[in-house]
Amino acid sequence: MASESLIKALAETLEDLSLSYFRLFCSKLLREDLLRNRQSTVSALMADRDFTGITDLLVSTFTEDGALSVAVKILRQINCNFLAHSLVMAAGGQSFMPGFSGITLPEAHHECSISKQHPVDSWKDYLIHDVSDVEPMLDELLTKGVIEQESFDKISALPTSEDKMRELLDGHLKTVGDKDIFYNIIKKWLPKITDQGPRMILQSAVVDRHMSHMPFAPAIKIGRTIRVNLLTSEISSVGEWIKAEPEVNCGCRGCSNLQEKVSFRYQFGSWEEHMERLETMHYIPAGPLLDITVIAGKLDQAYLPHWICTEDNPTILGKFAVLHIDACGDVVEPVSEVTPSHVKLSQPIFSPRGVLMRAGFRVKINCKVLIYKTNKAFLTLHVYLIPRDPGLQQTIKNKELSSGYKIIQKPYPEKSLKMRERYILTADMDHAEIYPEKLKLIYEGGDPNFFEVFIENPDSHFQLTLRHESETVWTCAIRKDDYNDTGDIQVIYDKELARLRPKLVEKVSNVLIKQLLDDLLEDGVLNDGEKDSILQESCTSADRARCLIDMVRKKGREASRKIFTRLQSRDPTLSAELGLPSGLLV
Structure with missing residues (x-):
């Protein structure tokens, strides 16, 4: 096949892709x-929808035969099988229609799979008269x-x-890619919507028999799978990488021999910067935003939590x-399976990803209730009701701990709760x-x-109850030990400072030391002369940290408490890492 003809066929095939699928094609490319270092080039061509430019890049990188092979492979990966078939036919290759022969229709012979007419056009009458539930299909087409x-x-x-x-078939499926x-x-x-006998049925046996003789037929893969557990994932800060070497197994029963070790790392992110774009696309977050990087091995499937x-x-x-975020922009992708806790992605491309739900539908979600005790004079609690999003949970934790507040751990709601409904929180104390x-x-x-929640001088246990209308959806007991400091907690501060001295010397920076010196001067713990001596007599951050810690320890427990409080305010992440006492009064 001449180069000009190949370039034309490739470019026309790419032009038949919808915008989101063209982006997905470029992302997989x-x-x-050979193209991993050409991100800026591919991104620019994708942004301009330069189909000829992408084609030229394919041919110059992989040669003519290689460009055709790569393009067909990617089209099949994104389930554009008819476009892949058409491209091979245009290139003079053998006809193949993976999956198309698997549908049996009256008066529709298998030869339709090698005709130039798209199966959707061939079966128009049957689709119009036999399909009784069109809305789910419209939802996916919109997605x-x-x-x-x-x-x-x-x-x-x-x-x-x-x-x-x-209406859909006559005026809205405009390209071969759309069809x-x-x-x-x-x-x-089709298996779900046919209730009139065998007029439209999937026959997997026929598919398997025909597919095995077709070029480009998919191999049966023993796939490695990862499943990120939303309920047990713990992180110390948003954006921190967590390395994992999960137990993986193949999709075949009884297979336990793992030839390849798989390890990956992941981090939770924040949806905040994406919320406006999701709203314009008519979606809401349905699971945490995750960034996954495979370190060793290969994963053929991934289960993302929702x-x-x-x-x-x-x-x-x-x-x-699923929202897929990379250099080519945001792409909304379909999922291949939904379980009660996860969605399945096959052949995943790992980048920031998160599960989405089409907006406008009333759904129930699994929630967490987070309770923080402030350090105000009278008992004041902050009670959050949020989805089970570890990223959002950590954002709240950082905010509360930075103010010196203390978390009160309580069980989460067992029932799923309705989104966009209003909930009432009550306490069984008259003056609450x-x-x-x-x-x-x-x-x-x-x-x-x-x-x-504000309660002036509580003197007993009390109960918090969350209600939706007249139904109780969650309750917990707040005991005196939860909100009262038992004993004289100050006795631990100077000892704790001595215990943590080596870690503090190692981890605090010059910038943080200078901030702490200003804070302790303001608190009256240090005077100007003491502050200046630490800065002038010590050159390195480690030496300054030693002088500061030793000077504060000699001043007693109250001074030790104040440096803890100031450190929590200045660097809550370091404070959490060191396990500093929480809930300290400023």
């Missing part, structure tokens, strides 16, 4: 070894960028399923998606004050609201 919100609203407003399908995506949706939904309750409303399974009166359960990425 960057995973090819994948095939149709816009305006088209979605127009089709959804039509009175019958026949009218909806006819290819729709075909993959049909394959998933906090949506799927048991009460199985229809929402089609509303899930709680504001606001009601709190709406929504996802707030940066500065979530909370209940403030």
Whole structure:
């Protein structure tokens, strides 16, 4: 095949992709070894939708035959099988239609899989008359960028399923790529929506028999899988990497021989900077934002955690998606499977990712209740109601600990709670004050609201109860030991400072030391002469830290308490790492 013809065929194939799938194609292209260092080039071509430029890059990097092979491989990875088939046919290769022969329709022979007409066009009449539930398909088409919100609203407003399908097929699947995506949706939904006998059924045995003789047919992979557990993942700060070497196993029963060690690291991130874009795309976060990097080995599947309750409303399974963030921009991708706690990604590209849920649907979520005791004169609690997001939880923890507040650990709600509903918190003490009166359960990425509980001089245990309308959804007991310091806690401060002296000498910086000196001067712990002597007589940060710690220890327990308090305020992350006493009065 001549170069000009190949370039034309490749460019036309890429042009048939929707914008989101073109971005996904470019993103996977960057995973090819020879293009890993061409990120800026690929990103610029993707931003300009320069199909010829991407094609030229493929040919110049991989040669003509290699460019065709890479393009077909990536098209198959993103489930654009008909486009891959058409490209091979245009290149003069043998016909293949993986999966297309797996659907049996009346009067629709398997030869349709090698005709130039797309199966969606061949089966138009059957789709119009036999499909009774079009809405789930529309949801996925909107998720994948095939149709816009305006088209979605127009089709959804039509009175019958026949009218909806006819409108969709006649005016909204504009390219071969759009039809290819729709075909993959049909394959998933047909077993669920046919209730009129064997007119439309998936026959996997037929697929397997035909696929084994086809070029480019997928191999059966023994895939390695990771599953990030939302309930047990603990982090000390947002953005900190956690290394893991999980137990992995293949997808085949009875297989226990692992030839390749797999290790990876991950970190939780914040949704805050992405919330505005998600709103314009009509999505809400449905799980934590995760950045995963594979260190050794290869993973063919990944399970990302979500906090949506799927048991009460199985229809929402089609509303899930995953946001993929990389140099090529944000791409919303479909999921291949949804479990009660995770969504499955096959052949994942690892970059910042998070589970999404289509906005506009009432869902229940799994929540946490976080309680912090302030250091105010009278008992004041901050009570947060949030999704089970470790990143958001750590953001709250950093904010509260930086003010010297103390966490009160209590069990989380066992029941899933309705999003966008208002909840009431009460305390069984007559003189307790709680504001606001009601709190709406929504996802707030940066500065979530909370209940403030104020009780002047409590002298007994009391109970907090969370209610939705008349139903109790969570309750806990706050005991005197939770809010009173037992004994004279000051007796530990000077000893604790001595115990932590080696770590403090190692970890505190010159900048932090100067800040602490200013703080302790303001508190009256040090005078100007003492501050200057530490700065002038010691050159290194370690020497200054030793002088400062020893000088404060000699001044007694109260002085030791104050340096702890100031350190918590200046560097809550270091304070948490060292395990400093929390809840100290300024």
